[in-house]
Amino acid sequence: MPIIFHEKSRQFHIYNEYISYIIEIMENGELGNLYYGKKINDRESFAYLHQDKERSLAAMATDSQSNLCLQYTRQEYPSYGRGDYRYGAYKIEQENGSTISKFEYVNHSIYAGKKSINPLPSTYVEDEEEATSIEIYLYDKIIDTKLILTYTIYEERAVITRCAKLIHKGEKPIVLANAMSVSVDIPDKDYEMIHLSGAWARERAVKIRKLEQGIQSVYSMRGASSAEHNPFVAIKRSHTTEDCGEVYGFSLVYSGSFLGQIEVCSHDTTRIMLGIHPDNFSWRLNQGDEFQTPEAVMVYSDEGLNGMSQTYHALYRNRLVRGYWRDRERPVLLNNWEATYMDFTEDSIIQLAKKAKELGVELFVLDDGWFGTRNDDTQGLGDWYVNKNKLPDGISGLSEKIEKLGMKFGIWIEPEMVNKNSDLYRTHPDWILSTPDRFESPSRYQHVLDYSRPEVIDTIFNMLDRLLSDSKISYIKWDMNRYITECYSRSASSKEQGTVMHKHILGVYELYSRLTTKYPEILFESCASGGARFDPGMLYFSPQIWCSDNTDAIERLKIQYGTSMVYPLSTMGAHVSAVPNHQVNRFTPLQTRGNVAFFGVFGYELDLNKLTKEEQEQVKNQIELYKKYRKLIHEGTFFRIQSPFESEDTAWSVVSKNKTEAIAVYYFKLNYANAGFVRFKLKGLDPNKQYQLILNDKECIMYGSELMYAGLPLDRNKEGKKYGDFSSLLFHIKEVR
Numbered sequence: 001m002p003i004i005f006h007e008k009s010r011q012f013h014i015y016n017e018y019i020s021y022i023i024e025i026m027e028n029g030e031l032g033n034l035y036y037g038k039k040i041n042d043r044e045s046f047a048y049l050h051q052d053k054e055r056s057l058a059a060m061a062t063d064s065q066s067n068l069c070l071q072y073t074r075q076e077y078p079s080y081g082r083g084d085y086r087y088g089a090y091k092i093e094q095e096n097g098s099t100i101s102k103f104e105y106v107n108h109s110i111y112a113g114k115k116s117i118n119p120l121p122s123t124y125v126e127d128e129e130e131a132t133s134i135e136i137y138l139y140d141k142i143i144d145t146k147l148i149l150t151y152t153i154y155e156e157r158a159v160i161t162r163c164a165k166l167i168h169k170g171e172k173p174i175v176l177a178n179a180m181s182v183s184v185d186i187p188d189k190d191y192e193m194i195h196l197s198g199a200w201a202r203e204r205a206v207k208i209r210k211l212e213q214g215i216q217s218v219y220s221m222r223g224a225s226s227a228e229h230n231p232f233v234a235i236k237r238s239h240t241t242e243d244c245g246e247v248y249g250f251s252l253v254y255s256g257s258f259l260g261q262i263e264v265c266s267h268d269t270t271r272i273m274l275g276i277h278p279d280n281f282s283w284r285l286n287q288g289d290e291f292q293t294p295e296a297v298m299v300y301s302d303e304g305l306n307g308m309s310q311t312y313h314a315l316y317r318n319r320l321v322r323g324y325w326r327d328r329e330r331p332v333l334l335n336n337w338e339a340t341y342m343d344f345t346e347d348s349i350i351q352l353a354k355k356a357k358e359l360g361v362e363l364f365v366l367d368d369g370w371f372g373t374r375n376d377d378t379q380g381l382g383d384w385y386v387n388k389n390k391l392p393d394g395i396s397g398l399s400e401k402i403e404k405l406g407m408k409f410g411i412w413i414e415p416e417m418v419n420k421n422s423d424l425y426r427t428h429p430d431w432i433l434s435t436p437d438r439f440e441s442p443s444r445y446q447h448v449l450d451y452s453r454p455e456v457i458d459t460i461f462n463m464l465d466r467l468l469s470d471s472k473i474s475y476i477k478w479d480m481n482r483y484i485t486e487c488y489s490r491s492a493s494s495k496e497q498g499t500v501m502h503k504h505i506l507g508v509y510e511l512y513s514r515l516t517t518k519y520p521e522i523l524f525e526s527c528a529s530g531g532a533r534f535d536p537g538m539l540y541f542s543p544q545i546w547c548s549d550n551t552d553a554i555e556r557l558k559i560q561y562g563t564s565m566v567y568p569l570s571t572m573g574a575h576v577s578a579v580p581n582h583q584v585n586r587f588t589p590l591q592t593r594g595n596v597a598f599f600g601v602f603g604y605e606l607d608l609n610k611l612t613k614e615e616q617e618q619v620k621n622q623i624e625l626y627k628k629y630r631k632l633i634h635e636g637t638f639f640r641i642q643s644p645f646e647s648e649d650t651a652w653s654v655v656s657k658n659k660t661e662a663i664a665v666y667y668f669k670l671n672y673a674n675a676g677f678v679r680f681k682l683k684g685l686d687p688n689k690q691y692q693l694i695l696n697d698k699e700c701i702m703y704g705s706e707l708m709y710a711g712l713p714l715d716r717n718k719e720g721k722k723y724g725d726f727s728s729l730l731f732h733i734k735e736v737r
């Protein structure tokens, strides 16, 4: 059992081969944290790791002679106001106006496996042997409320998951004003914070800053996890690199507003918290009511950022993503968005599809514009039935025609939204989230449907169900193109308005759940104006997510590099698009556009009929190459080698689990006259294995040690002569047998 309770010392040791996490029951009955980090040997008591001290101005936690002072000791799920002046992990407003609470240990239960927290998404096990869990039961007797803190440690992974649940027993209602999923106190502050932040079309840029006394945070109050900040924070030592040194990652399995906050206190303790954003959140608990927080996933690595990412990748790929498509090879797709936008006819779509089939595409995706009166983005959202003016035989007729060509067919939907110019809005104007008497802020001419209302979800489900049962649809791109404003539900009472943002996301999960349960073989790709909801909550329902509306290969290097901090390649939608690129007007060689999109879930998003014969031939070869290696790319171990955030060039690779094969790419950004030499040092190979590869058009054989430590000598000027700027070199490396 990797979770031990030491009766005498009243300490819990949660550990496996890689990590230890130690909790104590403090003398006042609350939980303290003694250690989190690399595995340490077990012993009866780690009491020596408890540090606190009576200092001037300190308020004490007991009347006894002890020094227990909450401000200066490390805690497990702390509350504000009884001596700890830092931000608490939760806040409970009581009928008498007090917000003071104190949860004391009652008992606990340790069991094999991991429970689901349905309807919230979470990581899972397939076999009870894979993980051990502990639920620690705590109780506040004044308000008669129970708190359950749940921890799961995976046997074979450096992962602990956490969540909290409150169960209210008391007669007088309470209001939960904050409930974080995780709070961890670490004993020093010599760390840098890493987060993935940006904006539309430049999502998940890697940001690193030194921790300082006070608060540093990332957050979304947008009702979606957002393009601006990803629900992830990590702390690393300043000397930690991609390949060595300590890093602690915290990732939230949630798609709504969140807060990731790091507080360094006056005495250098670092408190990391992650959970639902407390603004716009308040949850009333009457007698018998419960509140469950989302799950947070903590990963520890002493093998640098690559080590952390590889742990997240393996967990999310195999124990967060679910269903039919989890382990299946994903089809190469062609999406018509950047080829036609909404300006298409059935004939132009068929012409595009024919060419796609000829070049090896396996799935044709019809994007926005096929339904209602959707000829531009001012209208039609909410009317999920076919526009017969555009598609005379409907989606069912078109889907049959595409299937006859020998390809699968998929469509775009945006089920959470409505245009005012739609039948749905005209029938149900009160179904949007908006505050009475206030201006209803439009965004892309659309409004957010109130998914806290079951009848809204039912109506959308029924429309989509009719469509899906009538047609041959194998794939759905589920888009979401605006954030929530004027958050207010016409069906909720004034006291319930603080629940609406969270209930809305639960409603989104419910629709996903109903559709994926009824249509388990449909491949879902989540999307939100590109990558504005690229989060673990979405991955529980859709095995892949469109990374960004920015399809420029050079910009994508940063986006995909940043995304890979947490998310596996098998989840990142990545397409080759036209030149000049539609977002930045850049001309990038087709070869490099392919070499970037390969490192994701590969597809095309351009008019293939407009390519020259040579380019079409090149596309055919790219598709063949991808089909050959997609299993390796999606299931192998990904290594970031050179960061586009720190240098001009970028490099990365994927190595098969048994280290017999790898795919590696070096991307040159700009070319220079008389440029210096370049050395491409690979990672993750077996130093003693001999590998074969093509270098400078010649086949050669090299030891893994040569490839990793001496590296491949590359010539920027040679590649540059061929392409100018933005060239790239892809290497397939295979063990010599």
Ligand code: DGJ
Pocket: 337, 367, 368, 412, 479, 481, 527, 528, 529, 530, 531, 546, 548, 549
């Ligand atoms: C935003 C998406 O990210 C695009 O790929 C495209 O589907 C448009 N929406 C369609 O409106």
